[in-house]
Amino acid sequence: xxxxxxxxxxxxxxxxxxxxxxxxxxxxxxxxxxxxxxxxxxxxxxxxxxxxxxxxxxxxxxxxxxxxxxxxxxxxxxxxxxxxxxxxxxxxxxxxxxxxxxxxxxxxxxxx
Amino acid sequence: xxxxxxxxxxxxxxxxxxxxxxxxxxxxxxxxxxxxxxxxxxxxxxxxxxxxxxxxxxxxxxxxxxxxxxxxxxxxxxxxxxxxxxxxxxxxxxxxxxxxxxxxxxxxxxxxxxx
Numbered sequence: 489x490x491x492x493x494x495x496x497x498x499x500x501x502x503x504x505x506x507x508x509x510x511x512x513x514x515x516x517x518x519x520x521x522x523x524x525x526x527x528x529x530x531x532x533x534x535x536x537x538x539x540x541x542x543x544x545x546x547x548x549x550x551x552x553x554x555x556x557x558x559x560x561x562x563x564x565x566x567x568x569x570x571x572x573x574x575x576x577x578x579x580x581x582x583x584x585x586x587x588x589x590x591x592x593x594x595x596x597x598x599x600x
Numbered sequence: 601x602x603x604x605x606x607x608x609x610x611x612x613x614x615x616x617x618x619x620x621x622x623x624x625x626x627x628x629x630x631x632x633x634x635x636x637x638x639x640x641x642x643x644x645x646x647x648x649x650x651x652x653x654x655x656x657x658x659x660x661x662x663x664x665x666x667x668x669x670x671x672x673x674x675x676x677x678x679x680x681x682x683x684x685x686x687x688x689x690x691x692x693x694x695x696x697x698x699x700x701x702x703x704x705x706x707x708x709x710x711x712x713x714x715x
Contacts, residue, residue: 533706591643
C-alpha cells in the first residue's frame with residue numbers, strides 16, 4: 489500500500505467552478521502536511537501548508553482530518569491558470585528536515 | 601524568486617557518461633538537502649538526504665556508488681550519476697529549507713536523458 493494516495497484525475501473543471509479532492513495517508517504518526525502544485529515538466533512549488541484547524545489562502549482551502557487520515561484541497565472560482573497537478577505531501581516529523589512522502593498527484597484541468 | 605537553484609536544467613548524453621547536477625540554496629544556508637527522482641506520471645521518490653560535512657543517507661534500493669552525493673558547503677550539494685544508462689533517464693529534483701519550521705523548496709529540476 490502506498491504511503492500517500494491520491495486520485496490521479498483528471499478533474500475537468502469549468503472556469504469559475506469549484507473543485508475539491510482528497511488525499512489519504514497511511515501512517516497515523518505523520519506530523520505535517522502540504523499541498524504542492526506541479527506544472528507539466530516543472531518542479532513542485534509549495535501551494536500551502538495544511539493546519540489541523542483547516543486553513544484558507546485566497547481561493548484555496550485545505551482541511552486535515554486526522555481521525556480518517558486524509559487531507560483535502562478545495563479550489564473556488566477556478567481559473568485557467570489553476571490547471572496543474574496537485575501533489576499531496578506528508579512529513580513524518582514536525583519540521584521541514586524530515587523526509588517527505590509524496591502522492592502521485594491529482595491532475596486538474598480547468599476549461600474555458 | 602527562486603530560493604533553490606538547480607543546474608543544469610536539461611542534459612542529454614551518451615550511455616556511460618557521468619553527469620553532475622548542482623543544487624544551490626540562494627539566500628539561506630541549508631544543512632540538509634534532499635535529492636528526488638520522478639519518472640513520468642509517478643510521484644517524487646526520495647533518493648537520498650544530503651548532509652553538509654558528512655555522508656549522505658541513501659534510501660533503500662538507491663545505489664550509493666551509482667549516485668554520488670557531495671555536500672561540501674552550506675549552500676551547495678551535488679549529485680553525480682556515474683556511468684549513466686538509459687534507465688537512469690528521469691527528472692531529478694533537489695529540495696532544501698533554511699529553517700526547520702519552514703516547508704522545503706524545490707530546485708528547478710534536471711531532466712536527464714541518456715541515449
